[in-house]
Amino acid sequence: MKKLLAGAAIALMGLTQTATADGHANYPERPIMMMVSYGAGGATDFQARIVTMTAGNEDALGMPVAILNKPGAGGRVGWNWLAGQAEADGYTLGAYNVPHFIAQSIKGGVEYSAASFEPIANWGADPAVLVVGKDSEFNTLQDVIDFTKANPGKLTTSGAGLFVGHHIAALQMEKAGDMKMAYIPTKGGGAAALKAVIAGDVMAGINNLSDAFRAAQAGNVKILAVADLERNEFLPDVPTMMESGLDVDNASVNFRGVMVPKGTPQGIIDKLAATVPTMFENGRVQGKMKAGGSPMHVMNREEVLAMWAAREVALKELLAGL
């Protein structure tokens, strides 16, 4: 009985394999899965759900995109899975966070690097900001710098993990100001790091602009500086770190976008690269993103490739001394 079944099964498997040899003109033929390497409800997850909500429209992919969360270890778990275990058939996409995954691959201990993935398009750029609790004695970045220089290693600063954008910003601040902070990585992402600031568990924090903006609106934190090249449209009154005299560029800005594992057929990559940026520019998507306080920055495949390469160089230099 069992032998018979196994025989039948093998015969059938042979049948199905012949059916997949055509081109990718009909792609996608079934719903697509997008892996997000952070938990449900995090900023990346939230934004990924919004930017893919119109995927099912005829002028976009024509098939819905389902979000699959694989959280853990600052994103390493999800990206390891995408690089090593996911099928490169075009039906498994992944959300990337730069500089996170590039910095992690430079530090080692993971099975991916920038070469393991093919970018499709970028949807958002979320700069890191320096926040302090609403009752903090610090009112400007200069106050923070003065304190840190006077008390090396005493300024407890929370962030979402090691070798994520927040940590990169902290490292850059230390380097630019020639000072030593106490960076405290939290488990549970940006939300937990922000909670530590609001509750007064730590003296300062580095967090996503989008999350910190909400907390500042609610009157729970003060945002002292933005780690970007220009002021942000959400926070026109908050100076950049450079304006405040700390030479920190935009290396820590958290770029979020879509990528596929290496080995995905070129035809599919081309098709995705052509459609996905227009999907991000959809009016409804833009409206929802703005309402949610998430800064958008759409880039196409070529621009993302250049951005990845530039980040890799900058990060290698920054992390070389560690």
Next chain:
Amino acid sequence: MSVINLPRLQHIIGSGVVAAVGATVCYISYTQTPSEAFLFPRLIATVFVVLALWTFVKACLGWTKVGNGISLTQFKNLAPGLIIALIYIFWAAKGLGFYTATTIAFFILLSLYDPAPHTAVKSWVKRIITTACFMAVMYGLFALLLKVYTPREIFF
């Protein structure tokens, strides 16, 4: 007090395996780097190995109340089911596709353990209907309602 019977022998072997696992964990935690990341595992492994050895010694000396163990009849009963379940989970689910594999495994398990006679046509019909109903519910719940994309090598 120190009669070696089947449950006690099993208990000694069982707690021995746990102690061995504990020792391995302890060894790995103390030899791996970076040591900051293994601080907590070391703490746990140390308590783990102490408790496991204590249980093992108690089992050997017969000081402890042993669990029920597994009788020979029980083992003979569970072996075929367990083997099919393991083949189903570790190979068939991915190799044949979830729905195909589940249908086959469900039907075989039902036929193996269903007390209705294997000679009567009626009981086979009942088994087939049960399997079909179960699969219909699973397909409706997971594929249609929850839209889970399960591995599907053949059929659906």
Next chain:
Amino acid sequence: MEFIYYFGDVFTPINFGLLLLGTIGGLILGATPGLSPTMAVALLIPFTFQLEAAQGLILLGAAYTSTVAGGAVSAILLKIPGAPANIATTLDGHEMALNGEGAKALQLSFLSSAVGGVFGVLLLIFLTPVLAQWALAFGPSHLFWLAILGVTVIGSLDSKSVVKGLLSGCIGLWLATIGFDDIMGAQRFIFHPSLGGGINIIAALIGLFAIPQVITMFAKGRKNDGTEAIKVQKHPIKGAISELFRYKRAMGIGTLTGSIIGLIPGVGGQIAGLVAYDQSKKFSSDRDKYGTGHPEGLIAAESANNAMVGPSLVPLLTLSIPGSPTAAVLLGGLLIHGIFPGTDLFDNHPDVAWTFINSMLIGQILMCIFGLYVAGMAARVAQVPQSMMAAIVLGLAVFGSYSVQSSMGDVYVMASLGVMMYFLERFGFSAAPLVLGLILGPIAESNFIQGSMIATATDGLAPYFFGGPLNLFLIAVVVLSVLYSAYMELRSRRYISKEDIVA
């Protein structure tokens, strides 16, 4: 009293329809193994894109409350806890179902869920500002001690042997360290690629509880003597209500523990049920009946896990910090409509805020009515013959653990843990302390590491972990809990005859 003003909004045809849909859908999703409340709510988010803010939140709020209660259904009938919140429910609930009291168990669980749930939401309505302060008071050192308090519960959860209970707990604590460590990113004990993401708690729950049960059914073999069939006793709802009043103490302990612990960000929801179960056991005069199908245990666990729903949203609604994964998903549901939780929510969108809170209140009651209505029918599940049940539970376990994050690795982990647990159970180990270790491990570890990092940068380890009234209070509770367990162990030992020990 502002909330009464907005009660009308819940009862408009569309809103009430959504509430019903959320409640009934939530019960079904909650009863599906592998679907935790967080996932159920995340699944519903796309539907809210099309709805207005208040309507979307009604759907999500109703679904959240009823998935938590729905988890009890599979916990009682199949011994598969749908989420960590339902672990304690399996301990007595499933035993009751095996004794033919499935209908009673379901009725009690829905009733106590509703009582606990309503209390929790009322706390949310009236005490939000106070509760917000309390939620913030827990820093890393306090969470660490809280996790240790949970560890002390481990030993006494297993009624048979304290040493084996602790050993199971240790195995759980160790299993929790598998995978990438969350702070340093180091790889620990990854023997197989499926373990790269660590052990998923939902998949582990399914394996540890469901698989041993499947194998136990296999072990009974092909029996045809009719003794296996369980007679499901009918149970009047009125009887269940009076039963609930008989166990007021368990009810009260469950509700209070659930709402206090549920408030603490990041910890609450997962352990509220188990801590309440343990506390009510310690205060009960029928201590020995716990674990044999005693209603008190079920009542304490279920009232606690629904009482946690309201308070768990306090940090989100007031401070815009999601205190639990489910709250994080709800945050997304608010943001998508451009509403920021915090002062903005209550000042500028009171209709949304209060309609949402009211819908949870009404949702609790609807959930209870609907649950009671189907309890008698659902309890018949216990009459399904063993052979069929084993195959059904196995199939559900595979599908359920796969659907957690569409991963075959989770299925393998589920099966391996399950088979291991079967053999461990035969030697007197039990699954509950192991799972508690699995849950508490990461909480204890990350808070200890974070706390010690803060401490070394500021005033040193000892003042940080042992200073302040809240730390001292928690340490005192830990010490008391240990002493109490030791005392009970010694006292029971005196009464156990020698034969019992060697048996």
